[in-house]
Amino acid sequence: MGRFKNNKKSRVIVKPISKKNQExxxxxxxxxxxxxxxxxxxxxxxxxKQLQMDLRKLMLPYTALSLKxxxxxxxxxxxxxxxxxxxxxxxxxxxxxxxxNLRVARTPQGPTLTFKIHQYSLASDxxxxxxxxxxxxxxxxxxxxxxxxxxxxxxxxxxLATIMFQNIFPSIDINTVKLSTCQRLVLLHxxxxxxxxxxxxxxxxxxxxxxxxxxxxxxxxxQVPDLRNLQDVSDFVTKAGxxxxxxxxxxxxxxxxSSDLGRVNKGATKSAVKLQEIGPRMTMQLVKVExxxxxxxxxxxxxxxxxxxxxxxxxxxxDEEEDSEEGEEEGSEEDxxxxxxxxxx
Numbered sequence: 001m002g003r004f005k006n007n008k009k010s011r012v013i014v015k016p017i018s019k020k021n022q023e024x025x026x027x028x029x030x031x032x033x034x035x036x037x038x039x040x041x042x043x044x045x046x047x048x049k050q051l052q053m054d055l056r057k058l059m060l061p062y063t064a065l066s067l068k069x070x071x072x073x074x075x076x077x078x079x080x081x082x083x084x085x086x087x088x089x090x091x092x093x094x095x096x097x098x099x100x101n102l103r104v105a106r107t108p109q110g111p112t113l114t115f116k117i118h119q120y121s122l123a124s125d126x127x128x129x130x131x132x133x134x135x136x137x138x139x140x141x142x143x144x145x146x147x148x149x150x151x152x153x154x155x156x157x158x159x160l161a162t163i164m165f166q167n168i169f170p171s172i173d174i175n176t177v178k179l180s181t182c183q184r185l186v187l188l189h190x191x192x193x194x195x196x197x198x199x200x201x202x203x204x205x206x207x208x209x210x211x212x213x214x215x216x217x218x219x220x221x222x223q224v225p226d227l228r229n230l231q232d233v234s235d236f237v238t239k240a241g242x243x244x245x246x247x248x249x250x251x252x253x254x255x256x257x258s259s260d261l262g263r264v265n266k267g268a269t270k271s272a273v274k275l276q277e278i279g280p281r282m283t284m285q286l287v288k289v290e291x292x293x294x295x296x297x298x299x300x301x302x303x304x305x306x307x308x309x310x311x312x313x314x315x316x317x318x319d320e321e322e323d324s325e326e327g328e329e330e331g332s333e334e335d336x337x338x339x340x341x342x343x344x345x
Contacts, residue, residue: 024086033170034088035062037078039069044095047122052093054123054280058201060140075294082107089168102284104164105293113164114288118196123279134203134276143169144184151190157289157300185275199282206271209254
């Protein structure tokens with residue numbers, strides 16, 4: 001007896017975005033707010049699946065945190081859903097036997113940048129390595145700031161990477177931005193010698209200069225201090241807390257606030273800027289740039305010259321030794337399948 005196929009299996013399940021918390025256009029800059037999908041198109045190992053969730057959390061609040069992809073979903077399924085939801089960028093993870101890749105694409109027509117991830121650390125790994133990990137509940141209510149370092153090259157593929165990363169997060173106006181919205185920072189540093197990109201994700205906090213740690217904790221937490229072992233209240237004020245009192249007082253790490261920020265940091269006073277890594281952390285390399293959305297002409301390929309040289313050598317061997325032609329063709333086809341597996345639609 002025949003079975004009817006359920007067409008719902010090919011749909012992409014996305015948790016509806018509340019218009020109360022989401023805006024399509026920034027009321028500050030007037031620009032369209034970029035939104036993203038982070039997904040994979042194949043089954044991922046457990047650690048890579050967690051990396052995908054870390055990337056979704058990093059892209060908050062303008063991403064689909066509860067996006068559920070199925071095995072039958074195609075790239076067109078995600079593209080059909082992205083239009084009505086105003087999604088502007090795709091971040092796609094894929095894992096083969098030889099490499100872990102991250103593709104960053106602009107919808108609906110590209111371009112697509114493919115990065116090979118050489119090393120990565122999950123957010124949980126970063127937290128376990130720290131003595132006092134910091135992750136307040138309101139940390140992901142605002143998008144992160146983006147800082148690019150070392151991308152000042154005139155090469156076309158690096159220019160495209162710069163534009164892509166600059167537009168993947170909402171733009172800000174430094175004259176009107178609220179300091180309370182600057183909670184996180186994404187840093188990308190390009191090393192021109194190794195051609196590797198260091199990807200880091202930090203939380204930002206401000207600490208008033210010249211104020212003891214005991215006073216800061218008292219003002220922030222509103223907890224009654226323990227004065228049982230003290231002779232006078234002044235002992236509580238003057239006695240140093242844990243750590244150095246001069247921590248973060250260096251001139252290069254301090255800023256003068258234009259307005260009040262919280263209960264401790266007051267306007268027109270100096271505060272030290274503290275960055276604490278929250279993950280994920282990646283070391284990756286730009287290996288391919290395509291004109292379209294995972295298709296079209298190749299603008300840049302890190303392995304383009306090697307592939308052309310190998311093809312020429314194969315043609316010379318084919319002319320001289322016809323008997324070994326079949327074996328060489330089979331070997332080159334297998335290599336091609338391993339390399340292009342991540343780029344199939």
